[in-house]
Amino acid sequence: MTRSKRWATLFLIGTLLIASTLSTWAQTSDPLRIQAEAAILVDAASGMILYQKNADQPLAMASMSKILTEYLILEAINNQQISWEDTTSISEYAYRVSQNLSLSNVPLRRNEHYTIRELYEAMAIYSANGATIALAEVLAGSETEFVRLMNAKAKELGMKNFTFVNSTGLNNKDLFGMHPAGTADAENLASAKDTALLALRILQDYPEVLNVASIPRKTFRPDTPDAIRMDNWNWMLPELIYGYEGIDGLKTGSTALAGYCFTATAQRNDRRLISVVMNSRSYADRFQETKKLLDYGFNNFERKELVPAGYQVPEQPDLPVQKGRTNRVGIATAKPLTLLIRRGEAEHYQPQVQLETERLTAPVTKGQQVGRLVATYTGPTQYEYLTADGPLRESVALVTTAEVEKAGFVRLILQQIRAFFSWLAQQIRGLF
Structure with a gap:
């Protein structure tokens, strides 16, 4: 072998070794290799982040925006600002958007009245955009004012990297020049982390959101000329084509800018x-990548x-x-401390x-609370939380185990005398 060939061979071997090392590193640093621009997986009980990829980058979120619209509607229902059986007519704006059947819609009529429940179900099941605008107008008077509420609520909920320009998540160019905020081609933006936080907040504050989100199909206005079958766009509901055990929400979304998006939630046992x-790249991909994430979570983590x-x-x-019939009282946990942990890592948690x-x-x-018991993680992984109170959620109350009555007058005097002589003895010892 000539010297030049030998150098060429060594160079090729070195290149292959580097490529192999980089490939191994990439697979180790991102074991799931999620085929999407951004992704995140979160424990709903604590907000602990189990996996993330590019999770802080604001991206177009399409109809996942409707989770925030749902939040505001459910909040108004719970505050008795509106009721499910309230009715509303349809504005020209909501009507025109609802007639665009290239978008997700149930066609609405100007001369009809619709209940809040009908419009909400059309939005939550079928992602109906005209119905969403109608709800925004009911709650705030106009979509412009509703968008102001959306941005204020997002900030209140703790979201950081977001911009809401309409109630639906559509590109503004699809709104016939009547878009409430932003430029003519603007879209709602949020990071994967903020979208997960929004999902976490709606599940914590209004778990009834799943009552409608989990409906696989329903007919809008049955037994009328306007009847239309609404098939849920969440094809991972157990009854549908990509059915996944435990999935009961939450919201898909897609536009040319956003690609194919999906915020999912699934429960298995506890x-x-x-x-x-x-x-992600396609309808199928968003569900396949979601399956990867959920499989990873359910297979590698357990509540213990x-x-x-x-x-x-x-x-x-x-x-x-102080001043009690006894001078000490026991303290203990009020209930078990149960956490979602990576399998095999129980020894890395120390009670504190x-x-x-x-x-x-x-x-x-x-039973008087005197503090909390937290489990401090000492393992190799650095876990993040969606919220500042995440670690607090992974703790239990410490309470007194017995009652201690206040001491009588004579006992209090004796306690003070003992305390004085104890202090005096310490002072004398300090002299020698």
């Missing part, structure tokens, strides 16, 4: 997960009881009590006491 996929109810930390089994007070003053009631 575990509920939230996933978001943004800008780390500490039972009544557990006392050996280093802090009790607290001192966080006290609200260093001592109590009698009278003390049994």
Whole structure:
């Protein structure tokens, strides 16, 4: 072999080794290799992020925007600002959008009245855009004002990287020049992390959202000339083509800019997960990538009881009590501490006491909260949370195990005398 050939061979071998190393690193750093521009997987109980890819980048979110519209409608229902049986007529704007059958729509009529329930179901099941605009107008008087409410609520919920320009998630160019905010070709933007946070908040505050989100199909205005079958765009509902065990929500979305998006939630036994996929390549891809995320979560994480109810930390089994019949009282967990953890990592969690007070003053009631017990993770993975209170959700109350009555007058005097002589003895010892 000539010298030049030998160098060429060594160069080729080196190149292959580098390529192999980079490939291995890529697979290790992103074991799921999600085929989407952004994705995230979250534990719904704590907001702990189990997987993320490009999750902070604001992207077009298409009809996933309607999760925020749903939030505002459900909030108004719960505040009795509107009711499900309230009726509304349809504006020219909502009517014109509803007649565009190239978009998701149930055709609405100007001379008809529709209940809030009818319009909400059309939005949540069929992603009907005209119905969404009609709801926005009912709640805020105009879509322009509703968009202001959307942006204010998003900020209140803790979202950070977002811009809402309409209630539907459509591109403004599809709104006949009547778009409420933004430029003529603007779309709603949010990061995968913010979209997951929005899903988390609506599940926490209005879990009834799933009552409609989980309906696989329903007829809009049955037994009328306007009857139209609404098939849920969430094809991962168990009854549909990409059916997945436990999925009961939440919202798909697609536009030319957004690609194919999906915010999903699934529950199996005591575990509920939230996933978001943004800008995948096709209808099928968004469901296949969602399946990857959920499979990863359900297969690799489990809810495990780390500490039972009544557990006392050996280093802090009790607290001192002033002016009581006894001078100490036991403290223990009020209920079990159960967390979603990676399988096999239970030994990486250490119980840690966080006290609200260093001592109590009698009278003390049994079950009085004195702090919290948290499980501090000491393993190799750095877990993030969607919300600042995420770690607090992974804790349980520490409470007193007994009642301590206030001491009588004579006992209090004796306690003070003992305390004085104890202090005096310490001072004398300090002299030698």
